[in-house]
Amino acid sequence: EADIYQTPRYLVIGTGKKITLECSQTMGHDKMYWYQQDPGMELHLIHYSYGVNSTEKGDLSSESTVSRIRTEHFPLTLESARPSHTSQYLCASSDSSDVDTEAFFGQGTRLTVV
Amino acid sequence: GQNIDQPTEMTATEGAIVQINCTYQTSGFNGLFWYQQHAGEAPTFLSYNVLDGLEEKGRFSSFLSRSKGYSYLLLKELQMKDSASYLCAVMGAAGNKLTFGGGTRVLVKP
Numbered sequence: 001e002a003d004i005y006q007t008p009r010y011l012v013i014g015t016g017k018k019i020t021l022e023c024s025q026t027m028g029h030d031k032m033y034w035y036q037q038d039p040g041m042e043l044h045l046i047h048y049s050y051g052v053n054s055t056e057k058g059d060l061s062s063e064s065t066v067s068r069i070r071t072e073h074f075p076l077t078l079e080s081a082r083p084s085h086t087s088q089y090l091c092a093s094s095d096s097s098d099v100d101t102e103a104f105f106g107q108g109t110r111l112t113v114v
Numbered sequence: 115g116q117n118i119d120q121p122t123e124m125t126a127t128e129g130a131i132v133q134i135n136c137t138y139q140t141s142g143f144n145g146l147f148w149y150q151q152h153a154g155e156a157p158t159f160l161s162y163n164v165l166d167g168l169e170e171k172g173r174f175s176s177f178l179s180r181s182k183g184y185s186y187l188l189l190k191e192l193q194m195k196d197s198a199s200y201l202c203a204v205m206g207a208a209g210n211k212l213t214f215g216g217g218t219r220v221l222v223k224p
Contacts (some may be wrong), residue, residue: 007161035214043201045212056211056222058211102159105157105158
């Protein structure tokens with residue numbers, strides 16, 4: 001069973017609010033990812049990190065920002081939420097010491113901006 | 115960049131076999147993963163291929179040809195619970211970036 005946790009699971013928030021989606025893993029993985037996925041649609045990589053103090057933008061442009069101050073923690077922040085940010089956000093982590101180690105996913109945060 | 119293609123949908127009958135193809139063009143390659151995702155849930159790992167050939171794991175097998183940029187996932191003895199999306203994902207150069215294809219929605223009918 002994967003030890004990667006996302007909070008909150010569901011969030012409904014008003015336009016213009018600042019929000020932070022939390023992601024934590026207790027497996028000591030150095031690589032972490034954020035994906036955005038609309039219902040029934042594909043996963044889009046929006047941010048990734050290969051270690052503390054390293055973050056990179058993914059394939060899909062996103063107005064969100066991330067930080068990686070601690071190995072186990074990879075929060076995603078939206079400074080001013082908009083209805084277009086409504087989506088599911090999935091966090092994942094993997095271990096780079098073995099290339100064949102799969103990425104483990106959290107349960108996701110379903111965000112609705114009204 | 116990465117380009118990963120797989121069919122959008124497939125339908126099959128319970129007990130049958132289905133093969134889901136995935137083609138990819140990537141700037142680097144450090145392995146290909148298959149994930150299963152049920153509606154509203156997180157993806158779960160099915161298989162990993164980095165060398166050419168077939169990897170078998172119970173009812174699921176995955177094949178890779180690096181020279182052709184091609185993989186397939188084979189699901190045998192289909193069960194109703196296998197109705198889900200199947201995601202092909204490629205680990206790029208330096209093993210840092212895991213990119214997913216659009217997923218193939220498989221519907222298993224009685």
